[in-house]
Amino acid sequence: VLTAEDKANVKSAWDHIKGHEEAFGAEALCRMFDSEPVTKTYFGGKDISEESSYLHSHGKKVMCALTNAVAHIDNIEACLDKLSDTHAHELMVDPTNFPRLGHNILLVIGIHMPQLLTCAMHCSLDKFLCQVAEVLTSKYR
Numbered sequence: 001v002l003t004a005e006d007k008a009n010v011k012s013a014w015d016h017i018k019g020h021e022e023a024f025g026a027e028a029l030c031r032m033f034d035s036e037p038v039t040k041t042y043f044g045g046k047d048i049s050e051e052s053s054y055l056h057s058h059g060k061k062v063m064c065a066l067t068n069a070v071a072h073i074d075n076i077e078a079c080l081d082k083l084s085d086t087h088a089h090e091l092m093v094d095p096t097n098f099p100r101l102g103h104n105i106l107l108v109i110g111i112h113m114p115q116l117l118t119c120a121m122h123c124s125l126d127k128f129l130c131q132v133a134e135v136l137t138s139k140y141r
Protein backbone atom coordinates (compact mmCIF):
# COMPACT_ATOMS: atom_id res chain seq x y z
CA VAL A 1 0.00 0.00 0.00
CA LEU A 2 1.31 3.42 -0.94
CA THR A 3 1.66 5.67 2.08
CA ALA A 4 1.12 9.42 1.92
CA GLU A 5 4.90 9.77 1.86
CA ASP A 6 5.21 7.31 -1.06
CA LYS A 7 2.63 9.27 -3.01
CA ALA A 8 4.42 12.55 -2.36
CA ASN A 9 7.73 10.98 -3.41
CA VAL A 10 6.32 9.56 -6.62
CA LYS A 11 4.66 12.86 -7.52
CA SER A 12 7.82 14.81 -6.96
CA ALA A 13 9.86 12.30 -8.98
CA TRP A 14 7.37 12.61 -11.81
CA ASP A 15 7.80 16.40 -11.87
CA HIS A 16 11.27 15.58 -13.21
CA ILE A 17 10.31 12.62 -15.38
CA LYS A 18 7.49 14.45 -17.17
CA GLY A 19 8.60 15.41 -20.66
CA HIS A 20 11.01 12.47 -20.86
CA GLU A 21 8.33 9.82 -21.37
CA GLU A 22 9.33 8.89 -24.88
CA ALA A 23 13.07 8.65 -24.29
CA PHE A 24 12.77 6.87 -20.95
CA GLY A 25 10.06 4.51 -22.15
CA ALA A 26 11.97 3.53 -25.28
CA GLU A 27 15.17 2.91 -23.32
CA ALA A 28 13.38 0.89 -20.64
CA LEU A 29 11.72 -1.30 -23.28
CA CYS A 30 14.98 -1.73 -25.14
CA ARG A 31 16.78 -2.82 -21.97
CA MET A 32 13.94 -5.18 -21.07
CA PHE A 33 14.03 -6.80 -24.53
CA ASP A 34 17.82 -7.26 -24.31
CA SER A 35 17.91 -8.56 -20.75
CA GLU A 36 14.71 -10.64 -20.89
CA PRO A 37 14.37 -11.83 -24.50
CA VAL A 38 11.12 -13.67 -23.77
CA THR A 39 9.41 -10.27 -23.50
CA LYS A 40 10.05 -9.72 -27.22
CA THR A 41 7.59 -12.47 -28.11
CA TYR A 42 4.64 -10.11 -27.50
CA PHE A 43 5.88 -7.77 -30.20
CA GLY A 44 6.14 -10.18 -33.12
CA GLY A 45 6.14 -8.35 -36.43
CA LYS A 46 6.97 -4.98 -34.86
CA ASP A 47 10.29 -3.24 -35.36
CA ILE A 48 11.58 -3.01 -31.79
CA SER A 49 15.13 -1.98 -32.65
CA GLU A 50 16.63 0.83 -30.60
CA GLU A 51 15.99 3.65 -33.06
CA SER A 52 12.68 2.49 -34.48
CA SER A 53 9.74 4.87 -34.46
CA TYR A 54 7.55 2.03 -33.16
CA LEU A 55 9.74 1.50 -30.10
CA HIS A 56 9.66 5.21 -29.35
CA SER A 57 5.93 5.58 -29.79
CA HIS A 58 5.21 2.49 -27.69
CA GLY A 59 7.64 3.65 -25.00
CA LYS A 60 5.86 6.96 -24.89
CA LYS A 61 2.45 5.29 -24.55
CA VAL A 62 3.63 3.14 -21.65
CA MET A 63 5.30 5.99 -19.77
CA CYS A 64 2.41 8.39 -20.42
CA ALA A 65 0.06 5.80 -18.91
CA LEU A 66 2.27 5.99 -15.81
CA THR A 67 2.21 9.81 -15.89
CA ASN A 68 -1.57 9.55 -15.91
CA ALA A 69 -1.53 7.05 -13.03
CA VAL A 70 0.63 9.46 -11.02
CA ALA A 71 -1.87 12.23 -11.68
CA HIS A 72 -4.57 9.93 -10.23
CA ILE A 73 -2.44 8.28 -7.62
CA ASP A 74 -5.34 8.03 -5.14
CA ASN A 75 -7.35 6.06 -7.64
CA ILE A 76 -4.91 4.10 -9.77
CA GLU A 77 -7.33 1.24 -10.22
CA ALA A 78 -10.06 3.30 -11.88
CA CYS A 79 -7.56 5.23 -13.92
CA LEU A 80 -6.00 2.05 -15.39
CA ASP A 81 -9.23 0.11 -15.66
CA LYS A 82 -9.38 0.04 -19.45
CA LEU A 83 -5.69 -0.77 -19.77
CA SER A 84 -6.21 -3.57 -17.29
CA ASP A 85 -8.88 -5.09 -19.54
CA THR A 86 -6.61 -4.78 -22.56
CA HIS A 87 -3.69 -6.52 -20.87
CA ALA A 88 -5.78 -9.33 -19.42
CA HIS A 89 -8.11 -10.09 -22.28
CA GLU A 90 -6.45 -8.99 -25.50
CA LEU A 91 -2.71 -8.91 -24.95
CA MET A 92 -2.54 -11.72 -22.38
CA VAL A 93 0.90 -10.68 -21.24
CA ASP A 94 2.20 -13.14 -18.67
CA PRO A 95 2.16 -11.38 -15.28
CA THR A 96 5.80 -12.32 -14.65
CA ASN A 97 6.77 -9.74 -17.26
CA PHE A 98 5.51 -6.72 -15.34
CA PRO A 99 8.29 -6.68 -12.74
CA ARG A 100 10.74 -7.00 -15.64
CA LEU A 101 9.50 -3.78 -17.19
CA GLY A 102 9.21 -2.06 -13.80
CA HIS A 103 12.80 -2.96 -13.01
CA ASN A 104 14.04 -1.43 -16.26
CA ILE A 105 11.98 1.74 -15.80
CA LEU A 106 13.54 2.19 -12.36
CA LEU A 107 16.96 1.55 -13.83
CA VAL A 108 16.51 4.18 -16.54
CA ILE A 109 15.39 6.74 -13.96
CA GLY A 110 18.48 5.95 -11.89
CA ILE A 111 20.82 6.22 -14.87
CA HIS A 112 19.51 9.57 -16.04
CA MET A 113 18.61 11.11 -12.69
CA PRO A 114 20.97 9.55 -10.15
CA GLN A 115 20.51 12.31 -7.59
CA LEU A 116 16.75 11.79 -7.69
CA LEU A 117 16.92 8.11 -6.80
CA THR A 118 17.61 8.18 -3.07
CA CYS A 119 16.89 4.98 -1.13
CA ALA A 120 13.54 6.36 0.00
CA MET A 121 12.63 7.39 -3.55
CA HIS A 122 13.74 4.02 -4.94
CA CYS A 123 11.45 2.31 -2.46
CA SER A 124 8.44 4.55 -3.21
CA LEU A 125 8.84 4.24 -6.99
CA ASP A 126 9.21 0.49 -6.68
CA LYS A 127 6.00 0.30 -4.67
CA PHE A 128 4.21 2.48 -7.22
CA LEU A 129 5.34 0.32 -10.16
CA CYS A 130 4.27 -2.83 -8.28
CA GLN A 131 0.90 -1.27 -7.61
CA VAL A 132 0.46 -0.49 -11.32
CA ALA A 133 1.47 -4.07 -12.21
CA GLU A 134 -1.02 -5.38 -9.68
CA VAL A 135 -3.82 -3.38 -11.27
CA LEU A 136 -2.84 -4.33 -14.82
CA THR A 137 -2.85 -8.03 -13.92
CA SER A 138 -5.90 -7.94 -11.66
CA LYS A 139 -8.35 -9.16 -14.28
CA TYR A 140 -6.49 -12.33 -15.23
CA ARG A 141 -8.18 -15.56 -14.41
Ligand code: ZNH
Nearest residue numbers: 039042043058061062065066083086091093097098101132
Ligand atom coordinates in the same frame (compact mmCIF):
# COMPACT_ATOMS: atom_id res chain seq x y z
ZN1 ZNH B 1 1.64 -2.82 -22.14
C1 ZNH B 1 0.08 -1.92 -25.10
C2 ZNH B 1 0.97 0.34 -20.86
C3 ZNH B 1 3.38 -3.60 -19.29
C4 ZNH B 1 2.99 -5.62 -23.73
N1 ZNH B 1 0.71 -1.13 -22.86
C5 ZNH B 1 0.11 -0.97 -24.07
C6 ZNH B 1 -0.48 0.35 -24.17
C7 ZNH B 1 -0.21 0.98 -23.00
C8 ZNH B 1 0.52 0.04 -22.17
C9 ZNH B 1 -0.63 2.40 -22.60
C10 ZNH B 1 -1.24 0.91 -25.39
C11 ZNH B 1 -2.69 0.50 -25.25
C12 ZNH B 1 -3.55 1.08 -26.35
O1 ZNH B 1 -3.04 1.58 -27.34
O2 ZNH B 1 -4.79 0.99 -26.16
N2 ZNH B 1 2.07 -1.81 -20.41
C13 ZNH B 1 1.68 -0.56 -20.04
C14 ZNH B 1 2.13 -0.25 -18.70
C15 ZNH B 1 2.80 -1.35 -18.26
C16 ZNH B 1 2.77 -2.33 -19.34
C17 ZNH B 1 1.85 1.05 -17.97
C18 ZNH B 1 3.49 -1.59 -16.97
C19 ZNH B 1 4.11 -0.68 -16.27
N3 ZNH B 1 2.93 -4.34 -21.61
C20 ZNH B 1 3.53 -4.46 -20.40
C21 ZNH B 1 4.38 -5.64 -20.39
C22 ZNH B 1 4.29 -6.21 -21.65
C23 ZNH B 1 3.37 -5.37 -22.39
C24 ZNH B 1 5.19 -6.10 -19.20
C25 ZNH B 1 4.97 -7.41 -22.21
C26 ZNH B 1 6.23 -7.73 -21.96
N4 ZNH B 1 1.54 -3.64 -24.07
C27 ZNH B 1 2.15 -4.80 -24.49
C28 ZNH B 1 1.81 -5.06 -25.89
C29 ZNH B 1 0.97 -3.99 -26.28
C30 ZNH B 1 0.82 -3.12 -25.11
C31 ZNH B 1 2.26 -6.23 -26.73
C32 ZNH B 1 0.32 -3.75 -27.68
C33 ZNH B 1 1.30 -2.97 -28.48
C34 ZNH B 1 0.83 -2.67 -29.87
O3 ZNH B 1 -0.17 -3.22 -30.30
O4 ZNH B 1 1.47 -1.82 -30.53
